[in-house]
Amino acid sequence: MAAVNVGASVQSAEFGFLTDESVRKLSVVRIINNNLVDITGRPVCGGLYDPSLGPYHDETCKTCGRGSHHCPGHYGHIDLLMPVYNPLLFKFLHNLLQRICFTCHRLRIEGSRVEMGVKKLELISRGDIAGARRLDESLSSEVAPNLGDEVMSSHECGSSSGHPLEQQQQWTPLQFTEAMKVLRTLLRPPLVERCGNCGAACPRITSPSFGLFCMDGMSSADISANVSPEYSEQRNMFSRNLLPSEVKNHIELFWEKEVQFCSYLGDIQQRGFGNKKAGSSMFFLQVVLVPPIKFRPPTRGGESVRDHPQTVSLNKVLQSNIELLAAYLEKEHSKVVDKWWELQQSINVFFDS
Numbered sequence: 077m078a079a080v081n082v083g084a085s086v087q088s089a090e091f092g093f094l095t096d097e098s099v100r101k102l103s104v105v106r107i108i109n110n111n112l113v114d115i116t117g118r119p120v121c122g123g124l125y126d127p128s129l130g131p132y133h134d135e136t137c138k139t140c141g142r143g144s145h146h147c148p149g150h151y152g153h154i155d156l157l158m159p160v161y162n163p164l165l166f167k168f169l170h171n172l173l174q175r176i177c178f179t180c181h182r183l184r185i186e187g188s189r190v191e192m193g194v195k196k197l198e199l200i201s202r203g204d205i206a207g208a209r210r211l212d213e214s215l216s217s218e219v220a221p222n223l224g225d226e227v228m229s230s231h232e233c234g235s236s237s238g239h240p241l242e243q244q245q246q247w248t249p250l251q252f253t254e255a256m257k258v259l260r261t262l263l264r265p266p267l268v269e270r271c272g273n274c275g276a277a278c279p280r281i282t283s284p285s286f287g288l289f290c291m292d293g294m295s296s297a298d299i300s301a302n303v304s305p306e307y308s309e310q311r312n313m314f315s316r317n318l319l320p321s322e323v324k325n326h327i328e329l330f331w332e333k334e335v336q337f338c339s340y341l342g343d344i345q346q347r348g349f350g351n352k353k354a355g356s357s358m359f360f361l362q363v364v365l366v367p368p369i370k371f372r373p374p375t376r377g378g379e380s381v382r383d384h385p386q387t388v389s390l391n392k393v394l395q396s397n398i399e400l401l402a403a404y405l406e407k408e409h410s411k412v413v414d415k416w417w418e419l420q421q422s423i424n425v426f427f428d429s
């Protein structure tokens with residue numbers, strides 16, 4: 077994915093976190109056909125060489141009407157039938173899942189520790205690094221509650237205390253480093269198997285392969301003890317693979333329950349404040365941006381045409397998506413899971429290309 081240039085108006089650092097909506101806005105055509113060219117060698121409409129994406133050879137562009145030298149190239153998109161994990165954030169998501177309670181959807185550690193972390197992040201975001209460091213020292217004194225109250229009230233009213241650093245839109249390197257230290261404190265081992273807030277037993281989340289989560293480690297007694305009528309649907313959710321749609325539900329609830337902490341997570345992930353805040357959807361992809369043909373040109377040698385590796389991997393994504401649809405229509409759950417896994421793997425390869 078690093079090889080993809082998204083143009084001067086979009087910074088490369090933002091590319092991995094384009095929302096589905098912004099990908100669709102950027103796109104001029106939806107790609108649905110895994111055939112690249114027809115029998116005469118001409119690009120197929122709806123394929124990865126669709127004429128709307130720019131000239132394939134020496135034709136004029138269907139979108140801007142220019143020839144291959146002057147057309148800037150245009151983006152397309154692929155709608156995925158099911159969400160997949162964003163490979164750029166998979167390891168971070170794994171870390172997070174290991175620390176979230178699947179019953180109360182808060183961090184498994186005690187709420188007071190999360191509150192303290194949020195207070196420190198608030199001070200860091202205001203540029204008061206020394207104040208954040210002092211919080212550690214003053215934790216056992218009477219000073220901490222007062223300072224904390226002040227911080228929390230400024231947070232609640234939109235953090236408009238007038239501190240000059242609040243006007244900036246980006247974390248400085250020092251703020252970023254300090255914020256990461258706080259995050260590491262909250263999200264580092266050891267893992268706990270019982271929630272510090274609600275007392276429920278928590279599943280062990282493993283990742284047998286990159287792009288796959290497995291949930292296990294709970295005894296049947298634990299499951300019975302945890303399951304209230306409210307969470308009765310969770311009874312059959314243990315000791316098996318987790319699909320992104322299920323993980324998405326848990327992460328969305330976590331974003332609601334730990335709203336302040338997650339708000340900073342989004343800020344830190346985007347390295348900025350305000351409008352660019354990343355939501356829980358950053359961990360998942362449902363739409364894939366297809367780069368213009370000119371960024372993945374085929375290589376021509378005599379009679380033969382060799383497709384660019386990105387085109388090959390995108391075509392595999394299309395193929396997997398089509399096969400997933402077939403499995404979905406057949407209503408065979410195990411086949412759907414198998415085909416989803418192929419789709420996830422093809423996305424992983426595309427991001428690596």
Ligand SMILES: [Zn+2]
Nearest residue numbers: 137139140147
């Ligand atoms: Zn064009």
Ligand SMILES: [Zn+2]
Nearest residue numbers: 177180271274
């Ligand atoms: Zn809990």
